[in-house]
Amino acid sequence: MNWITNYVRPKINSMLGRRDMPDNLWIKDPDSGEMIFHKDLEENQFVVPSSGHHMKIKGKERLRFLFDEGHYETLENPKVAVDPLRFRDEKRYIDRLKENRAKTGMEDTIINATGEIDGLPVAVTVQDFSFMGGSLGMAAGDAIIRGFENAVEKKLPLVLFAASGGARMQEGILSLMQLARTTVAVDRLKEAGLPYIVVLTNPTTGGVTASYAMLGDVHIAEPGALIGFAGPRVIEQTIREKLPEGFQRAEYLMEHGMVDMVVSRLDMKATLGRLLRILMKQPPGTVIDPEALPAAASDEAPTPAHA
């Protein structure tokens, strides 16, 4: 908070506020309040250089930074019944879907990709929080199942980046069923003897943690990520107490034995590559220098694979 917010009357403040830079050019670090130029942030994988704060990152960006030379192929997601409940709250669910599709250019929250990490073929599933808070419904459930089945077919290890507020309530019981359905997919991958690594990112809560996101062979969390079953507000309302400092954050989960490590996004590729090569019994790969990451502005659209 700077001195202006404290000393300037609200009306004047809001007038000043309007003259601010457009927020897509300068992004504010929620930790320090520092403004960062968007290009600088993007080049640093949306990790604030000075504070190390991990901002949310789009699924496609994540994949580009993760795979060797930023190259990967995506799987086509299965078609599912749309809005089977004909649900409406303050808005119709179908309208929410349309809005989110227009806003994100995605059909739903899941992207399945395959490519190489440190020279090793890997299946990667990312959940994009920008699409309805990464909520888990039928489309996401079926896409996740598809990703796991593809990994089993091709005998690939699977890395899943979770980011979700939980089950998609607008799909009622059918969203709850995705907990069971995705669990079947995870179990079949494990039975095939293939490694499953979960990367828990900010935030991963609710039904998503109560299923595939907590069933990994290895759990990695990004620094500061909120991870938990019940949301902090629900807990506060139930127990009517203030929650302890750092509660449900990545570091807290590691301390309580729920995650194996907390890894900066900048070291994620190297960590995954090293670990997967061991689990897949492959010789060591090249040591990745975090300074020599793929250039930020390769706008090449990856070609979808119809496997």
Next chain:
Amino acid sequence: MPAKPGTGIPYCFRLTGSVFKVSWVPRVLASRMYNYLDFEKPVADLEGKIVELKKMSENGGAVDVADEISRLEKRSRDALRDAYKALTPWQKAQVARHPDRPHCVDYIAELMTDYTPLAGDRAFGEDNALLCGFARFRGEPVAVIGQEKGTDTQSRLKHNFGMARPEGYRKAVRIMEMADKFGIPLISLVDTAGAYPGIGAEERGQAEAIARSTSACLGLRVPNISVIIGEGGSGGAIAIATANKVYMLEHSIYSVISPEGAASILWHDSTRARDAATNMKITAQDLLEMKVIDGIIAEPLGGAHRGREAIMQAAGEQIAAGFRELAESTQDYREHRRDKFLAIGRTL
């Protein structure tokens, strides 16, 4: 509001939400406590009058009231039938949570013999919200898991209102693994508002415990049957409800979030629970139509709590029939269960 206390008509006051509790109980019915739901008010009034008349005649009143009583009894039965003819989803939610509704312990006591409860997750503690053990169902060995909400303040506290902590789910996994090892079928009885949202529960990995329980249940090599007897609340319910056959009682509910929770998140107004209950499709009938469950167990008129024997009988029959059907199939129980869950939603 019915009349004042002491006039012979049960005196009602609002307990919580929409449950009336009778505080003044006539001598003839001193062993019973009545709980009426909002929409049962006509029934409550009539039954109140009946109690009053019965008391009068017992005290040797001059007038013969037998005719009047039987007339009122008929009217009260009709009123009950009317009230239950077409329950709304929200009313069903109330019946599903009715304080007098038979609970897990009742089903175990009535349907099973040699029940031997087992305790503890061998890691941290014992959780009384989730009962686990072995027993005999119609003479055959079974493993049994179920949430118990408790029936009075003391037992509700003991059972944490049926909201299990990670220890409960880890104990469930232990019992499932044991059932698998010894080839004993599993029955699970679901009745929970959800897993407990607390600091300790989160600290000890509530989400992980639920996920493991769901996975263990899905992976069983033995047949299992799950019955939603009251409330099937979210992850805390599905953790023990991924069964070869899933049945729901006629007025039970099963949902991704409580109607109140959905109302406060989606409508930003917790009083819109009625709308949430309707829109989310939480009733047994809705779920059967969506092919999420395998069957509905009919409840006696006025709900399971008005005919305990009848509901026990019906539940027992359905569970037995379910196991018979499963025994006839040649498919591997685990693959049957997994394929069944993968198929959910694909034909909608």
